[in-house]
Amino acid sequence: MASSTVRPEVQPSRASAVAQRLLDSSATLSYDPQAEVDWETPLDKGYHGASPEWSTLYGTAYWDEMTEAQRKELTRQEAASVASTGIWFEMILQQLVLRDIYAKDPTDPEFQWALTEVADECRHSIMFARGAKKLGAPAYRPRRAAVELGRAFKTVAFGEAAYAAILVAEEVLDVMQRDWMRDERVVPFVRTINNIHVVEESRHMKFAREETLQRLEKAGWVRRQIHAFVIAVASYVIVTSMVNKKVYANAGLDSARAIAEAKANQHHKSMMRSSCSGLMSFLASARLLTRPALAFYKRAHLI
Template structure:
């Protein structure tokens, strides 16, 4: 009987993915990490340095046309130009969602005691995101490219989400935006083929975002543990919609004309690019595994995730 009891106890233990420490203890550790390693992009980045003309804006393997016949036919200069514009587009989507995240965090801590480590780290994260958004915007301007953003109707439709999303929905949605960008930027910052500006921006974001990801994951675990089945179904659906629009908004369709390409043909090629779909799935794999483990991916909502090539 004791053997059976031990086995059932072990079965109930959280997996490595879904462990969450004490909220205040985790926040204290994250605050200490932020005190040791944080950056001011206005100082850390040499904004006056020239932009090399022979380096990609990001790792070309992440380009939406990489692996297509159109990519093979492009000149090297067109490839460089396209990757610079796509990097700026990804950053623009990042700014959009970071603005949403900042509002969700402020709402989430509004009634909490500001003397606690949890609230203080949330405020630290908000400050980080302000700097990151400024950094992304300034890097696009340095490259001399437009300020790409998701379509107006998508930004408008997101207003209810940013105004009302709470708990596991807010933090789970945050992970979809943060973790795919983190995966990309870990590759960008190590890639010597990539512009120094992109590499430095990526390094700063990766270091600071690691704390944000841990914070969001642990909060997702805590909040998801206390929702009803009806709430779970709702969170799954809205989370899938959020992930769909985040991922499909990464590459603004105007980037193709900027590289001197036939926009309609390029959009068609990107839409059917199996290589890019595989990269998106790889970029979202950790998020999908985690959110599945905590019960926030499943059921009919997975159809939207498949349409966006997230799963």
């Protein structure tokens, strides 16, 4: 009689276990922006596009001189610019993720979660594009240098550099959008967009943290130093691209004065630093806050 061999059960990796939980969460709670967002109601210009406290001019002398209508128009243009930057980076993110899972095991929950994340990002990008158009804004694009740096980054970044950069972009957006989605001064359809993005991106950020830590387990000193620098430069480019300088002219303001006052605005710098405290703690715990990296985070007012 032939003996049968019982195979030991293969235990999933920590990342696969996290991915499976995220897949289960996505199946339970995900949104269809086409159905959830009110695209039909005309824009009510009595609302802001974002919480005023997040405006780049809030707290400046120029802000005090502006009419309430001008303030609301500015926040709508700024919200549209942030959305456009989000689309740009989500396109980079999708390529990073797809390149990372290329030719990997499609039965693995990590692979399936990665495709779920890409699908989420596609829907988010369309949602942001429609939202920016409804806010009455043009297509804001990052400056040419940022576009070319993004092109290089999406081509060569891998491992912790890719996932930590994803985390930085999403964490900064997450904090400001949590404020906007609760603020009744913000136009309702933008609040809905922010709520959808916050809920679904919370899963993306959890996975990015897990992947960053996992990839760093085998990283030596040199690799850690190089990737810490790459992540910091990517973060600087992303954050400084969020509000396009053209928003001021499109809001009917004196562009030169607005740019100068926004650049010197200590209130906005403080808001950025406070929004990134948790992120900086994570990067510090992962030993990614090297001296060269810190210089870029400080220039971007993230620390």
